Amino acid sequence: MKKSNSKSTKKPEIPLTSLIKPDLTSPKSLKSNSIGKEKEENKINVIYWHRTDLRLKDLPALNKLLNKNENEIKKINNFWPIWCFDPNYLYKHRVGLNRWNFLLESINNLSLEYKKLNKNQKLWVLRGKPFLIFKKLIKDWKITHIVWEKDSNAYSKIRDEKIITLAKELGVEIITTPGRHLYDPDEVIKANKGKPTMTLHQWQSITSKMKDIDKPFPAPESIPDPGPSDLKDHHEENWGEYEGIDLNADVRTGKDTCFDSLTGPSDDPFSVPTMEQLGFPPATTTIHGGTIEGYRRLKLFLSDPEKVSTFSKPHSAPTSLEPSTTLLSPYIKFGCIGIRELWWGCKEVVEKWRKNGGKGETKEPENMFGQLQFRDMYACAEAAIPNFERIRGNSICKYIDWSLQNQYDKNGNEILPRPKDEKDEQAEKRFEAWKKGETGFPWIDACMRQLKYEGWIHHLARHSVACFLTRGQCYISWERGMEVFDEWLIDWDPASNPGNWMWLSASAFYSQYFRVYGLVSWPQKTDKTGELVRKYCPELKDFPDKYIYCPHLAPLTIQEKSNCIIGKNYPFPILNEQLEKELCISKLKDSYKLNFNGNHLEVLNGNVNKKLKELHENNGNTHFKKSEENEKKRKAKGEGALDKFIKREKK
DNA sequence: CCGTCGTTGAACTT
């Protein structure tokens, strides 16, 4: 900190025109309205708050600041790019080791990128609640402008609104620009009369009337110096009151223990913490963060015109050891790469491919563009719908009487952490087995173990495990699965994750609940040898291909030969796939018939389960009997999964 | 009200 202070006194005053190449697509600059006090007004102290954009290229918010400055103010006096570890956020989301690691690598990398442009610069890392931090920084660093990329996520909106109010009170200007998505979700919702976009087609028809997606914004060529950056640590300090709240009380009293200081270690203030400093063991993932790595992967993808042009998500293999997709999602999630660079990069490549007579070009929705549009569609749904990440109070989420749903007190407040459901011991057991990767279904177990180990699984593998947990077999609330993905996925996204869980559980977006992924037949479509299972469930690695997805059907002699006894070295399946599937479908049918969404009065009252139980009893008993009869018939005929596989093999 | 369509199923037929 001392170093940068002494250097900042000899600050070269960089004209802003040299900071960035002119960009014709960017908004016109505002006119000056402060001619009288020009000299004073012309000097501005700026914080750029990085949240969803850990890169230096294609930053619309930075571009807006610099363009605006060109005419209005001329010079940035001091400039601090910051990152803020927000304990509220970290408590809300149980961020797992691999995502932590990816984040730390990404902010580290961004800090180095700043240093490359200005050796006095870095990413200034702070630890604490953003509102409190800004209250302090605005005063101590004499901040006049705060810049950030707009975030329409529910939590971010509340957090940012508080800071916008504070800034208004203190006369600080906030410059915020959308940039995280192809289109600003709030604008799309406005164009859709306040309603969420519930189908891709709907999203497309609305955005087709809006102006085209921005071209990528250029990177700055240089970065101004920071100012004197001394900040007293906040342990014992009283930060005063705001709205009657003692601002620093949580830290002083030790209630807020997420980070023990505002600026980090005293010998290296504002530094990026290491996993070790945070008390974490090393991450297990082989996927590494950073804008350099992100652009390397983007370039690699774009260098293969055939792959880009014929990309088809539904036909990519979830079973392969090497990812069959781009693996760009974590870099998009953390903003290590710009979404406009990916979009226009692909457009350019596909156009060239088409001109050169390339064959087999794919179209939306399964192609690359469709995938990015789906991401936007979920963001637009999330931004428009309160309680998007839960069932209760969610207006688009079909109510289904899942086991292990969120629990609420009499006032409708969620009880956290969720108490174990003693009455539903079977569901708790199924959930634990699913999470641990010990269901006895190798395909599910391999996916769940890969998810925990790598922080990433193929999109279709996510479908498979999500379908199994919810509408397929286990009949467990998607809220539970969503939480596990929140903890383990590196590329976790606040809109896509709940959105996809609702999709896969047929709670919203998708309704064909009778289409259930087979636990044996489905992975066999893309890999009969089970290489993913052999890697992540090594106890099964010696089984012949025939039994790799259904080892419990192997005769004991083969189990012995394969050095793995089912029920001893690997679990026997926790449930009967076909029977549970039929039960689930019949129950889903009842819920669809009732047709209550999460915001229905009977759901809020807690009366809905009684109603559904009645339906299950009236219709369900016959369904149940039917299912059991079917099961008996299957057994009599010997139509297990293995028999089907053998039949197919003979062909 | 009806017909069509919907990113990614499974089993069967040709």
Add this chain to the structure above:
DNA sequence: AAGTTCAACGACGG
């Protein structure tokens, strides 16, 4: 390998 049927929902456009 590609097409059909199964059983059947909701959004959307007419």
